């Protein structure tokens with residue numbers, strides 16, 4: 410393996426490049442990123458950086474190794490699998506022996522691109538919203554998932570009048586009824602207005618000035634932000650024979666095709682528990698997949714299989730929540746130590762008698778230990 414090309418300039422790309430070097434690859438590595446910035450971390454964009462408690466400088470990753478050719482503002486527009494070439498906008502072609510696809514995801518928008526919809530996906534989005542929040546008095550956030558509720562918590566912390574609108578009750582899909590219920594009560598106690606719109610919403614105005622819910626008066630505010638999920642960046646692969654709208658399907662070693670691997674938010678894998686392809690758009694998955702993908706590129710079938718070990722976190726309403734495993738529908742919740750009322754707890758979830766997830770809520774614990782608890786038996790004496 411000589412030339413490696415990596416498409417994408419974020420955590421999956423940087424981790425894959427580092428892992429390739431650590432595994433002994435000494436050939437050229439070129440990273441192309443369509444962003445103007447050096448690689449940075451996204452999680453603070455909806456939390457401390459948006460609020461202003463973390464500086465813009467603090468979101469940038471450590472400087473890249475000197476032996477990488479990092480090309481910002483460079484967009485891949487096509488892939489020729491047969492000739493092993495990445496086609497760049499502007500006409501240049503990058504030959505590769507090994508390719509890492511790490512093109513991530515983008516915000517799913519409700520309106521057309523020209524509508525100027527406010528989202529939080531990249532650094533420029535967050536900088537723009539931070540400036541807008543500095544003078545705004547009210548915001549309506551469309552989407553009560555992780556991101557929407559983090560933006561809501563940040564905005565409320567800045568003193569804005571906050572409304573969150575969603576088809577479903579906030580966070581139930583991600584956290585299950587027990588934890589989501591607790592977080593919803595925390596949001597309500599902080600003064601947030603929650604609106605259900607079972608039939609979905611439409612944005613009114615360009616840029617949007619109100620949200621139409623199908624029933625009741627339009628939800629108006631100084632700022633409308635949408636946090637309605639994300640879509641994998643697969644369009645540049647159109648015509649190559651790989652990649653579809655649900656993501657870029659990889660095998661058990663994160664391989665896509667001969668000489669091509671993928672990692673991060675762009676990836677879809679067949680899930681063990683459903684047998685269906687699904688993405689796991691979390692920071693920890695991007696890192697783990699990038700390491701596995703780098704090994705697979707260098708070692709092929711000799712590389713270890715990627716074993717997903719989901720880990721994700723959120724910060725909102727003064728709650729610092731870290732979760733290992735997957736809170737599946739129909740799980741039973743166990744409070745192992747502490748209590749939600751006290752504001753600090755250790756939780757486990759079981760399904761059919763087996764532990765499937767564990768979480769800390771304002772409770773310090775090394776992630777390695779939390780991972781073990783996500784598969785360890787629930788101690789007796791805990792409440793359901």
Ligand SMILES: Cc1cc2nc3c(=O)[nH]c(=O)nc-3n(C[C@H](O)[C@H](O)[C@H](O)COP(=O)(O)OP(=O)(O)OC[C@H]3O[C@@H](n4cnc5c(N)ncnc54)[C@H](O)[C@@H]3O)c2cc1C
Pocket residue numbers: 416417418419420421422441442443444450451452453454455483484485486511512513514515529530531556642645672673674675689690691692693695720721722723724
């Ligand atoms: C605001 C926010 C908060 C988050 N908070 C958390 C959190 O608290 N915990 C957690 O676990 N996860 C969180 N996440 C998710 C986490 O950030 C992502 O899972 C992670 O960034 C995925 O990394 P990635 O490298 O796969 O893709 P991305 O970070 O999406 O990066 C992909 C990069 O590729 C570039 N690119 C795309 N197409 C091309 C192309 N054709 N040519 C060149 N470059 C291209 C993109 O511009 C981008 O720079 C958050 C995400 C956001 C947006």
